[in-house]
Amino acid sequence: MTQEFWKMVLGRLNFESLDFLKAFYDPTLNEVILTGAAWAVLAGGALGVAVLTYFRLWGPMWRKYLVSVDHKRIGIMYIVLAFLMLARGVIEGVVMRAQQADGLGGGFLSADHYAQLFSTHGTIMIFFFAMPFLTGLINIVVPLQIGARDVSFPMLNSVSLGLTVSGAMLIMISLVLGKFSTGGWTAYPPYTESTFQPGVGPDYWIWSLMLAGVGSTLTGINFVVTILKERAPGMTLMKMPMFTWTALCTSILMVFALPPLTVAAGMLAYDRYLGFHFFTNALGGNMMNFANLLWLFGHPEVYILILPAFGVYSEIVATYSGKRLYGYGSLVVATMVIAILSFTVWLHHFFTMGQDANVNAAFGIATMLIGVPTGVKVYDWMATMYRGRVRFSVPMVYMVAFMMLFVIGGLTGIILANPSIDFQVHNTLFLVAHFHNMLIPGLLFGMLAGYTYWFPKVFGFRLNDKWGYVSAYCWITGFVLVFFPLYIVGLMGMTRRTVAYTNPAYEPWMIVSGIGGLVVTVALATLVLQLYVSIRDREYTRDIGGDPWDARTLEWATPSPIPAYNFAVIPHIHAREAFAVAKEAGMGYQEPKKYSDIHLPGDTYMGVIMAVFGTGFGFGMIWYMWWLAIVCFAVMAVAFVGRALRGDRAAVIIPAAQVEAEHRAWLERVRKLAPITREHEQDGTNYGVAAPDQGAAA
């Protein structure tokens, strides 16, 4: 009776699920690493709680962040989440590199542990580093660039964040309780079916992705609507900044591409929980359907990830070249073409599944076609630098490294697009090198460049340049050292996802790659150090004027740190790169004629509810604690519907007089500051007001 009762309460959670005790029974290096990771999560959590308590930050964090619907605050929370998950993903990557450096005939990890590592590494990097980071940047930047007060659906924005956090929580819990899937981030059945993996692993994958996936779909809807409906008067589509364009395309892709993933994961859940046969071996199940659904999501996903980075690069290259963005029209068309073509190429992820040569060839050619608009973008950025005055700031270091490395990734992409060659390099480390070559210089560098670029706008001080350079060069060197050897061993036939190998010719390359892993670790550490030094020295890098880079788009026309209402008065837009045009005309900081009351959406508990009860729901489903899943789902559903029906009753009105006082005070301070030329961009005299460039007259 009692046993029955506990089984009902705890589901399949039992003593063996406690990862943090494993090394005490079996103290091998493999188990010590497993247990160490579990303790690291527990200790990290405890440390976080301790710090918040010691500095009495619970109140401010709750009031200013957790319940806030301010798009900038939500963006910051997304990026904090992304950085935490990046740290875990990088450490996992480095452990895998260490294993393979030592992997000739063995190594220190068990095959099963290695498989969990590559599965969580991929899942985390895509869904819990990349997606939150770009969503965070879009959240912060897009409403500012289009001259809006907030997004169209602020409460929904908070819900999206909450759902994403709950997915991330589940992934973190998987380090402490039970093991994660060993089926890779793509989780191909039948290997992930309950017949083959009856444990909790694939269920962790299913529920963390489902929750985060729904969150991303809602984000997509929110930003499509925001960009189409909330633009300042006069900002036609073709006057939107490039980053906003890429955000629009990414949002559209999110709306259309994430549902297939949710469906695929849901069908797998039906198989695993209810004995359905969508992807099983027998009874008409067919895993090929899963492959199609997954990649129907998976390929557009690649462009969901990369397009915002393209947007960041477009902003950066114009700003730091002191020049208009070249070929705006081409860039817009190229972005749209990429977004559309991204839905036509998914089959190239499985050319080797046995379909007809006509089908393979058609998808191969479609894949190559994407190379055209992508190439055009790179040329457009080059033309932007041409006859500019290029400052080699930290974001530009990332940008230049990106352009040089990305074309190499593009080249290997074109190679892989050929089915006849893909039959050879598919599933080898050549493929692994290729997609890291696209995603690290493309996405990661782009996100870090954007982080450096927009940081002062959000926090009111610049990031430390010295450590920024060190970190950037470490990321670049580390990337090259880790992944270029993988191209070579891939061509030498080394399979991906292999814990050990027997061919001694691979070993030297694996050692080089392992050393690269160390450099990447240093890069991550210096990034943390940079943040610490920047906060410590913030008095020397104050950004008061709000325009520390002599930038070109609307967000830089506002004070830093930016007020909750963004713009004292919504601006009228007459030109592309509106702020640059205004500055050239000497009209950068005009006093508006009339101020009016500003309505802002009120705080909401919905984000917190989604994060807490979403985690509870997923956890209950994973461990078969049905009572928990039902209760949590009911709370989420009732809270969401209830809030939707009730509407926002806590809306804030900021009186015109207050806005006027704040804005005047800022304009007054700006007038007192000495404008600086670009030579002083990185010193202590840069308070964020730019002097007109000397060469501008030419």
Place this chain on the structure above:
Amino acid sequence: MFRLRREPAVFRLREALRPLKLLGLAVPTLLGGCAMNGVTFMAPEGPIAAMQRYHFWQVTAISMIVVLPVLIGVPILIWRYRYGNTKARYTPHWDFSHSLEWLMWLVPAAIVLVLGAILWIDTHELDPYKPLASTKPPLQVEVVGLDWKWLFIYPEYHIATVGEMAIPKDRPVSLKLTTDTVMQSFMISALAGQIYAMPGMVTKMHLIADRVGHYDGDNTQYSGEGFHGQHFTAVSMGKGDFDAWVKKAQTFGTALNPMAYNRLAVSSTPAQVRATFGNTAMPPHVTFFNDVPSGFFKKIVMRYHHGKPVPADQQPGTAAYNAKYSG
């Protein structure tokens, strides 16, 4: 477009680029070097892999037309138009040029047109389903993926092997593939590349070796703990040797009856299979089976098409099956 100011600079650039040229020679040599014989299509052992390698370098070379301008142009641009260089022209408002636009769109488009045409032809030419033209009838081999080994059935000779796939030189080989566990991917890089093998389904691949040799084969699709040990050797041999090999397997093999197959399908590496089923007459690392009934392969495929569920203890690759049959 990018004028270099002083003539000697060109010379220096050329000097500076010389090591790169050496590197360009070194990389293919390294890849095709003797350490790689039999392991990769970069050192091909048959006409298909040779064409794949040719295609690889061909695509790389053609793509250089769009890649090199970036690799060369970006360093030149950031040096020439660096902030400190006040001598360089500065045109902050220039943001469009018709001729440049045409160039940017049309050159990559033209290259994709060329590459696309090549792709279309080669994809059909090298379609693994396409039988190879030859005066000799193809050798039929049926491949079954198991946890963590490949089983090769030779229906004409009623034999099967694990750990080695022998093929006669210069005679086309027609492979039919399936698995009796999760999805796998069958690869012999030096001969033809890979194709997926999936339970309840049959995929096909054709290959031919035009010389005698030993080639590495493996599974490239992660399939569980023993995945990294799922290797075999494809051995291409003269006709006489091949006939002798078949004879040997027929004489010394273990009978592949349903009981033996159940045992074989338990998760194990080729070496463990050898330890269970081998005898001293078999070469090391190879296990021979004989008396393989006709339609054995088809039966494995059809297991999943009876309209009944396959319970875990009847499904090779699961813990329940291993517990039941490892005996």
